[in-house]
Structure formats: structure tokens, C-alpha cells
Amino acid sequence: MSGQRTAGIWAPQYVWVTVGAVAMIFLAATQALAVTTVMPVVSADLDGEALYAVAFSATLATSVIGMVVVGAWCDRSSPVAPLTSAVVLFAAGLIVAGFAPTMEVLVAGRLLQGLGTGGQTVALYVVVARIFPAQLHGRVFAAFSAAWVVPSLVGPVLAGAVAEFLHWRWVFLGVAALTVVAFLLVWLRLRGTDLTTAHPDRSPITARLVWASLVAAGALALSLAGEAGAWMPLVVAASVLLVLVTTRPLLPRRTLTSGRGLPSVVLMRALIAGSLFGAEIYVPKLLIDDYGFSPVWAGLGLTAAALLWALGAAVQGRWGDLLGNARITVLGTVLLFAAIAIAGVTALWHLEPVVLVVGWSLAGAGMGLMYPRLTVLTLAYSTPQNQGFNSSALSISDSIGSAVVIATMGIVFTALVGTGVAYPVVFGIGAAVALLALIPGLRLGHAHEPARE
Structure with missing residues (x-):
């Protein structure tokens, strides 16, 4: 027992899983930040301004299908095979996007990439749950968040430089190759290790797969609603209703009504993710379109936020239990709201761009506090039989x-x-969603999350 207490995530028995998993998170972060930086260039090059937002939401929509399939697969067996399949889809989607001749083909690649992205995330969470003792979960997820540090420093700027001096296609193709290498580090350590649960879940998956497909369809329909002309209000209403109805079976009961405990953990994650990532894609676009920044300098606009994300994650990993869930919620959401509000005011009053860059960094600090904490709480509320779900x-x-x-x-x-x-209004939407996160955030409860040793 004492040996387990002194062993850390870099101990010999864990080091290669830690290195490989952190590398995969690192590359996912690099890709996410890079695409956010270069997408204004991509949409201009492929004459796809109308599909700008769809290129982001498409990946998120199909990721739901990957999450459901891989989550159920992990609850029935070892997470190694699901993780392998997810990495193959992720890399394949990047390759399609990298060679895309039109914006429509690029969106198709992003749809394929989403299947792998969702599955990869879930499989890595289950690997953490089954490889590392509970006392180390907080440190692992803090390391995952800290894996955004180097991408924050070089990812957006490097992506901008690649797009400016080489070609934006290498942003996709380079990450595909490196992800396969990182995965091999994890696979070589996990092969031959029995990671199956003692009591596998044998409940049918067909219904959940149908629900996930309908959720993805609803999200995609909503993304394309702007092309519906006079039918747009009807398409928006129908799409939102479809998403709400079909999401319910895929989430813990009472999630949409913010039930205390795990349901509120899951709902809060939806709101803070929507608030941040929705607003974030317009930060480099604003810097490029309205302030004349090059892709390199626009990428720098995301750097400070991602650095403070890592700092916030480190604070949560070390002092999260001392701060408590309620304090983390209030502090994190206030920082997120302030960042998005500053972005909106900057766009409305045409303030100096430094105001936007410095203000946006507050969003990273808030997310660094909240994001890994919600993951730790999710595992703390779980049993080996429902970790995947x-x-x-x-x-x-x-x-x-x-x-x-x-x-x-x-x-x-x-x-x-x-x-x-246009920019002030979209930032206003993000700020409003950030404030809504306080509702579930104050109902997180405690799941006897393991304290640091």
C-alpha cells in the first residue's frame, strides 16, 4: 500500500502509458488549436466561408457516435481494441482533410475525424481508470490539461507559419503521422495486459447507437440551417428538439434537469465547453478579418489562454480538494464570462487587439480549473461497470x-x-452560456473524490 502511495504517474509501471497518452492529448490539442488558427485561411482558399462553422461542428457532431460505440465497447472488454480503432479513424479523417480539393470534402474528412476523436477520448479515460489507482487520477488529468502547454506556445503560431509559408494542408497531415507514433507507445505497454472489467456490461447497444446517430444528424442539421432560407426557423427548432430528445438516453438520468451529482457534472461540462469553444473560433477570425493580423500573429492570440489553462489545471490538481467544487465553479465561470465579455466589448468598440488577447487569457484560467475537475468527479461517481458509459x-x-x-x-x-x-453578438451568446453553467455547477455534490497524497 505504501508503495502505491509513493508511486507517481511517471513511475516505471506507468511511465509509457503516461507518455503515450499525454502525447496523444498533446497532438489532439495541437490539432484543435491549429485548425482554429488556420480555418480562416482554409475557408478562403477553398471558397467555403458558408461552411466555416460547419467545419468545426461537424467533427463534434460525429464524435458522439464514436463516444457511444467506444464507451459501450470498453464496458464489455479491454479498451485497447476500441482505442486502436479510434486512432485509425482519427488519422484517416485528418488525411482526407489534408488532401481535400473543396470545402465540402474537407468537411467530410472532419466528419470522419470526429468518429475517431470521440472514441479516442473515451478510451483514454477508461485506460486511466483501469491502469492508474484512484489516488493518481487527478494527477493524470492535470497532466492531460498540462499537455496543452507546448501546443499553446508553438501550436497556433506554428500552424500559422505552416499555412503562411508552406501550406495549411500540412497542419492536418503532420498531426496524423505523429498521432500514430504516440499511440504505439501506449499500445506496446498495454498489449498483453488484461484490462477487462470483472463484471462486463452486456446490455444492448443498438438503441444507443441509433440515438447517437440521430444526435449527430440533429447537430449537423442545425449547423446547415443557415442554408435553408425561409425554412431556417423551422429547421433550427426541429434540429434543437431532435438533439434534446435523442441526447437524453445517452446521458445519466436527470442530466437535462441538472440533477444533483453526476447529472450536473455532465451538464456543466456541456455548457462550459459550448461557451468557450463556440467563442474561441471567432477570436483568430476577428484578429485576421478586422485587425489585419497574419495567421502567425492570430495564432498568438490563443497562446496566453492555453498557458493559463495549464496553470489552472495544475492548481486544480494540487489544491482542488482544498478549494472545493463550489469555489472552483464560481471562480472558473466568472473568469470564463469575463474573458468572453471582454472579447465582445473589444469587437463592439474596436479596442486595441492587446485587450482581446489579454482578456481572452482569463478563459484559459477558468477552464483549467473546471475541466479536469469535472473529469475527476465523473470517475469518482463511476463504478468499473459504468466507467465507459x-x-x-x-x-x-x-x-x-x-x-x-x-x-x-x-x-x-x-x-x-x-x-x-456580428462579433459582439456571438460573443454575447458565449457569455450568456457561461453564466448558465453556474446552475449545474453549484449542484455538483461530492463523490468522495480521492484526495491527493
């Missing part, structure tokens, strides 16, 4: 919250382009 539910809420907010912002932004208020 709960992990997939957390990721599903993350993706659907982001997809719905991004799609809504895309519709509003497209409708308001040329009026001078």
Missing part, C-alpha cells in the same frame, strides 16, 4: 454542447455579417 456521457455532453453553440453562433454570425455587430 459515464466517460462517454461526459464527452458526449462536451461535444454536443459545443456543436449546438457553434452552430447557433454560425447562423447568427452569417445573418449579421456586414452589420458591424
Whole structure:
């Protein structure tokens, strides 16, 4: 027992899993930040301005299907095979996007990539749950968040430089190759290790797969609602209703009504993810379109936020139990709201861009506090029989919250382009969603999450 207390996530028995998993998170972070940075260039090059928001929400929508399949697969067996399949889909989607001749083909690649992205996240969560003792979960997820540090420093800037001096296609193709290498580090350590649960879940998966497909369809329909002309209000209403109805079976009971405990953990994740990622895609676009920044300098606009995300995650990993869930919720949501509000005011009053960059960094600090904490709480509320379901539910809420907010912002932004208020309004939507996160955030409860040793 004492040996387990002194062993850390870099101990010999864990080090290769830690290195490989952190590398995969690192590359996912690099890819996410890079795409956010270069997408204004991509959409201009492929004449796909109308599909700008869809290129983001498409990946999030299909990721739900990957999450459900991999979550159920992990609850029935070892997470190694599900993780392998997810990595193959992720890399394949990046390759399609990297070679895309049109924006429509790029979106198709992003749809394929989403299947792998969702499954990869869930499988890694289950690997953590089954490889590491509970006392180390907080440190692992803090390391996952800290894996955004180097991408924050070089990812957006490097992506901008690649797009400016080479070609944006290498942003996709390079990450595909490196992800396969990182995965091999994890696979070589896990092969031959029995990671199956003692009491596998044998409940049918067909219904959940149907629900997940309908959720993805609803999110995609919402993303494309702006192309429906006079039918747009009807398409929006029908899409939102479809998403709400079909998401319910994929989440813990009472999630949509913010039930105390795990349901509120899952709902809060949807709201803060939607708020941040919805607003974030318009930060580099604002810097490029309105302030004339190059892709390199626009990428720097995301750096400070991601650095403070890592700092916030480190604070949560070390002092999260001392702060408590309620304090983390209030502090995190206030920081997130302030960042998005500053972005909106900057766009409305045409303030100096440094105000936007510095203000946006507050969003990273808030998310660093909240994001890994919600993951730790999810595992603390779980048993070996439902780790896959709960992990997939957390990721599903993350993706659907982001997809719905991004799609809504895309519709509003497209409708308001040329009026001078498009950016302030979309940032206002993000700020409002951040405040809504206080409702479930104050109902997180405690799941006897393990204290640090």
C-alpha cells in the first residue's frame, strides 16, 4: 500500500502509458488549436466561408457516435481494441482533410475525424481508470490539461507559419503521422495486459447507437440551417428538439434537469465547453478579418489562454480538494464570462487587439480549473461497470454542447455579417452560456473524490 502511495504517474509501471497518452492529448490539442488558427485561411482558399462553422461542428457532431460505440465497447472488454480503432479513424479523417480539393470534402474528412476523436477520448479515460489507482487520477488529468502547454506556445503560431509559408494542408497531415507514433507507445505497454472489467456490461447497444446517430444528424442539421432560407426557423427548432430528445438516453438520468451529482457534472461540462469553444473560433477570425493580423500573429492570440489553462489545471490538481467544487465553479465561470465579455466589448468598440488577447487569457484560467475537475468527479461517481458509459456521457455532453453553440453562433454570425455587430453578438451568446453553467455547477455534490497524497 505504501508503495502505491509513493508511486507517481511517471513511475516505471506507468511511465509509457503516461507518455503515450499525454502525447496523444498533446497532438489532439495541437490539432484543435491549429485548425482554429488556420480555418480562416482554409475557408478562403477553398471558397467555403458558408461552411466555416460547419467545419468545426461537424467533427463534434460525429464524435458522439464514436463516444457511444467506444464507451459501450470498453464496458464489455479491454479498451485497447476500441482505442486502436479510434486512432485509425482519427488519422484517416485528418488525411482526407489534408488532401481535400473543396470545402465540402474537407468537411467530410472532419466528419470522419470526429468518429475517431470521440472514441479516442473515451478510451483514454477508461485506460486511466483501469491502469492508474484512484489516488493518481487527478494527477493524470492535470497532466492531460498540462499537455496543452507546448501546443499553446508553438501550436497556433506554428500552424500559422505552416499555412503562411508552406501550406495549411500540412497542419492536418503532420498531426496524423505523429498521432500514430504516440499511440504505439501506449499500445506496446498495454498489449498483453488484461484490462477487462470483472463484471462486463452486456446490455444492448443498438438503441444507443441509433440515438447517437440521430444526435449527430440533429447537430449537423442545425449547423446547415443557415442554408435553408425561409425554412431556417423551422429547421433550427426541429434540429434543437431532435438533439434534446435523442441526447437524453445517452446521458445519466436527470442530466437535462441538472440533477444533483453526476447529472450536473455532465451538464456543466456541456455548457462550459459550448461557451468557450463556440467563442474561441471567432477570436483568430476577428484578429485576421478586422485587425489585419497574419495567421502567425492570430495564432498568438490563443497562446496566453492555453498557458493559463495549464496553470489552472495544475492548481486544480494540487489544491482542488482544498478549494472545493463550489469555489472552483464560481471562480472558473466568472473568469470564463469575463474573458468572453471582454472579447465582445473589444469587437463592439474596436479596442486595441492587446485587450482581446489579454482578456481572452482569463478563459484559459477558468477552464483549467473546471475541466479536469469535472473529469475527476465523473470517475469518482463511476463504478468499473459504468466507467465507459459515464466517460462517454461526459464527452458526449462536451461535444454536443459545443456543436449546438457553434452552430447557433454560425447562423447568427452569417445573418449579421456586414452589420458591424456580428462579433459582439456571438460573443454575447458565449457569455450568456457561461453564466448558465453556474446552475449545474453549484449542484455538483461530492463523490468522495480521492484526495491527493
